[in-house]
Amino acid sequence: MFTEAIEAILRDHATSEAVCAIGKGGASASIWDAVEEAGFLALLTPESAGGAGLSLSAIAPVFTAFGRYAVPVPFAQSIAARALLRDTEVAAPAGMTALAGACRRREDGSLEAPQVPFGMTCDHVLANVDGDLLLLDAARAERKASGVHGSVSGTLDWRRDAVPLPFGSNGExxxxxxxxxxxxxxxxxxxxxxxxxxxxxxxxxxxxxxxxxxxxxxxxxxxxxxxxxxxxxxxxxxxxxxxxxxxxxxxxxxxxxxxxxxxxxxxxxxxxxxxxxxxxxxxxxxxxxxxxxxxxxxxxxxxxxxxxxxxxxxxxxxxxxxxxxxxxxxxxx
CATH class of the missing domain: 1.20.140.10 (Butyryl-CoA Dehydrogenase, subunit A, domain 3)
Known part of the structure; x- marks a missing residue:
């Protein structure tokens, strides 16, 4: 049911023209807003928290559909981020959230997230730092594009004063x-x-x-x-x-x-x-x-x-x- 509904939205909004325009630096608001307003970002969020409470096996076809349309927006990552925040006191942030599975903390306390998918366009990054869970503000990061044609991946660097304290140990x-x-x-x-x-x-x-x-x-x-x-x-x-x-x-x-x-x-x-x-x-x-x-x-x-x-x-x-x-x-x- 959810897969068909999302595919209907993607057929209308994730057209070849729209996807190519985003790859050239255009806005992704129309695609993002269509899915967000339909409430699909909370598919993995427990019902007690206002979500759909889907199981992993139920969400897999939805994530596959995002790949089938090569959607240049971190829908799957934002859905997963909300699920990963389930046992914390941190509320899911508004906007697009990317996932950084392997960050590096430097000796001076600064942080590097290499080649983050959607790193050039996301609003927040949910990161794994040596097993700790951190929610980082992408606007406070220095972003460096991958250099690959049409890619929105990038390496993000945060200075020490922009790195918050971890709030979970489920970083992996x-x-x-x-x-x-x-x-x-x-x-x-x-x-x-x-x-x-x-x-x-x-x-x-x-x-x-x-x-x-x-x-x-x-x-x-x-x-x-x-x-x-x-x-x-x-x-x-x-x-x-x-x-x-x-x-x-x-x-x-x-x-x-x-x-x-x-x-x-x-x-x-x-x-x-x-x-x-x-x-x-x-x-x-x-x-x-x-x-x-x-x-x-x-x-x-x-x-x-x-x-x-x-x-x-x-x-x-x-x-x-x-x-x-x-x-x-x-x-x-």
Whole structure:
């Protein structure tokens, strides 16, 4: 129900023209206001606090939809931030909130949040600083753009007097939520990229028939479909737990698997589209740029695979199959 309602809003407001305009520095108020006014930012907020009180598994399709439209606004992050503030006395701030899963505190007390998704446009940053939870005012930060075309990610620096005291010890949940969100975003964007590629191959004719009927093209499409399906299943794993935040190992597997699929899916899509795929007027380049950006956000597959590998080496399960079947869910064999 919520997914369909949000997708209806995104179809009207997150058009190609609107998204491209935001990427060029335009205002995002129309998209943000449409979702905020509908009350969707409180989907994970408990009912006792005026929210919808959705479970993680119920919110996953919503986060995937944001990826499917490559929304350049931190909706998912703002929803998660409100959930992460559940056990604190800090009220959810107004405006757009980004998540910074790995901040660095310098010896002089200043703080750096490297390559924060939506860091150039957000109003606040909910940050993990050595396991502590901090809510930072983005307006008081020095922002440095990533330099990537069309990206709103950036590195934020706060001076010592702009860094508040921590108000929670669940900082790692920021990293886990952010990584899980990017896993679903990758899955959603891949779904759109595959649909665009399949449609193009069916419409584009060569030697008297659509290129989608050539065996070589069909092979590439089938491999691409396999990667997209695998990424979709992996992203759901991150939100399969019963807790208030994604589980550590499940998130690691999800982010690693979805990130691993990005190079193949993006390169295959561009190969099958030919030259049109890189033109500014065609949406494919917008989605593949996002895929590569989300692959690196919160750590690439190398970072998360290392975490999964350590878990396997210390496993108590009898076999790898038992590990894969039970460990991500915290089930004892």
């Amino acid at each position: 949940e920021v990293l886990l939520f952010s990584a899980a969100i990017h896993a679903t975003a990758i899955a959603g964007a891949m779904d759109r990229v595959f649909a665009m590629t399949l449609q193009y191959c069916n419409d584009r004719s060569q030697f008297g028939k659509s290129i989608g009927k050539f065996q070589a093209v069909q092979h590439q499409l089938s491999v691409m479909a396999q990667q997209v399906a695998s990424a979709s299943m992996a992203s759901e794993l991150a939100f399969s737990g019963a807790g208030a935040a994604p589980e550590r190992l499940a998130t690691a597997i999800a982010k690693a698997r979805t990130s691993m699929a990005v190079p193949l899916v993006a390169s295959t899509a561009h190969a099958l589209h030919g030259a049109i795929g890189v033109t500014a007027e065609y949406d494919l380049q917008r989605y593949t740029r996002r895929l590569h950006e989300w692959r690196m956000a919160d750590g690439s597959e190398a970072f998360w695979n290392r975490m999964v590998g350590k878990a396997i080496l210390t496993q108590t399960q009898a076999t790898i199959v038992d590990f894969a079947r039970t460990a991500p869910y915290g089930i004892a064999v």
